[in-house]
Amino acid sequence: MFCESFLECGGCQISQEYTIQFEKKLHTFLELFHIKDQDVEKFLSPASGFRARAEFRLHTENDKIYLSMNAYGKNHRVKIISCPIILPHLQDKLKILLTIINKNPIIRYKLYGVRVLGGISGETIITLIYHKKLDQDLQKTLAKLTQKLQCSIIGRSKGEKITIGKDFINEILCIDKQEFFYIQQEGRFSQPNPYINIQMIQFVLSKLPLNIKSDLLEMYCGSGNFTIPLSKRFRKVFATEVVKSAIKTLEQNAQKNQIHNITCARLSGAETIEALNRERDFFRLREINLNEFNFSHILLDPPRSGINDANMLTFIQKFDVIIYISCNPLSLKEDLKILQKTHKIEHCGIFDQFPYTHHLECGLILKKF
Structure with a gap:
């Protein structure tokens, strides 16, 4: 997986090819527990597009807003052009969202952070975190944003929350040849x-x-x-x-x-x-x-x-x-x-x-x- 922010963004700490880093983790685990390799079942993740939730801050450069993350090992933030570890449909929606944010002063004003939650079912919630009172103009604007992004939008500020759509996603997992249905709440723990x-x-x-x-x-x-x-x-x-x-x-x-x-x-x-x-x-x-x-x-x-x-x-x-x-x-x-x-x-x-x-x-x- 290629990411231009490797070892700058603090979201990831290892830039090696995926199978190599997994083998190192496996070796560390085997040594820690004194277990033989053949006694451990190994389950690898997709190398990219695997993460169903993420949280970003915002970075302004030349009056343009970008997503940002805490820098790796440092006390400042770095701008993020893309985040290839999150689910592909979340990546797509974030690209559209940033374009809209940069054109819309109502959404942009005092916007502090962005959270995304998605599932392999395709459902998405985008949460916009503000340092301001959530007024009627913002609510109307977010309602239009929901239509453009085809997902639920939540606005949050201290002691305030507005929901356009749902505050949960419906996830479907196929396990043991059977489908299981899960509600995953925004702001709550999920895998x-x-x-x-x-x-x-x-x-x-x-x-x-x-x-x-x-x-x-x-x-x-x-x-x-x-x-x-x-x-x-x-x-x-x-x-x-x-x-x-x-x-x-x-x-x-x-x-x-x-x-x-x-x-x-x-x-x-x-x-x-x-x-x-x-x-x-x-x-x-x-x-x-x-x-x-x-x-x-x-x-x-x-x-x-x-x-x-x-x-x-x-x-x-x-x-x-x-x-x-x-x-x-x-x-x-x-x-x-x-x-x-x-x-x-x-x-x-x-x-x-x-x-x-x-x-x-x-x-x-x-x-x-």
Whole structure:
């Protein structure tokens, strides 16, 4: 992939040919975990046009506005002519948007940043971030912009939001020869690389029997990225997440996919343990009978810090099968010091969610001795 901003723009840190950089990441991973190459399944991203969301600031030069990003390793911004890592239809819409911004003083005035969210379904949201009050003139102008760009437009300022169209996209992922439908909310977390996301979900599904008679506990479930397809394999799923809006979106996603065996609750990781250990009663669980669940599997997709909690790791060790999705191999290694006292790694996959960076995602299936 060619990008004229390599090693100037801070969005990417590696300019080598894609397969070479992936091999270096793989080598680092194998050394960190002392795993043989043949014991790891590798999942590569497309080399370009893979990223479904991005955020840019603006750069003015000779009275012309460009997109900009923080400079690599420096405290200033550099202008961006193009960004070949984002989905092609997002690249196309940004080119049109910049042309319009440079011709339209109402859109341009005090415009601070631009966010894009798209999916392989083709839907797009463009968010314009302002340092000014969002008035009627701007709203009318953005309504016309929506027609020109054929996508939803959101205007944001401090304490204000106007939406022309929708504040979410409908994404369709084909997983395990079946289509799954997802709502992805603007401003909320969603998987940045849909191609790798599909491979992560398929990796997990490929390691599970078709009809498991017991139940799955999923912690850090978000809006149901894994929950929805995995629910097809289990009798029941209990999914917990601390972010209230994510739980609401999960419920919508379950409804869109006509799935009825998912029970979700707004609980932190610590609260989930307290509830399932019957250490504390929660009013928000008053309509959920936890005694109806017979858990055999647990799925975890924690933040970069990992689990990093002795009490929680001890709780996780109770399950026959642990499915651990990690976006930070270093924190995963620390958690494995505890988990491998009771469980053995049965399957390992690495997923290059973020090409041209040093980040690497991995998935482990661990089974109790």
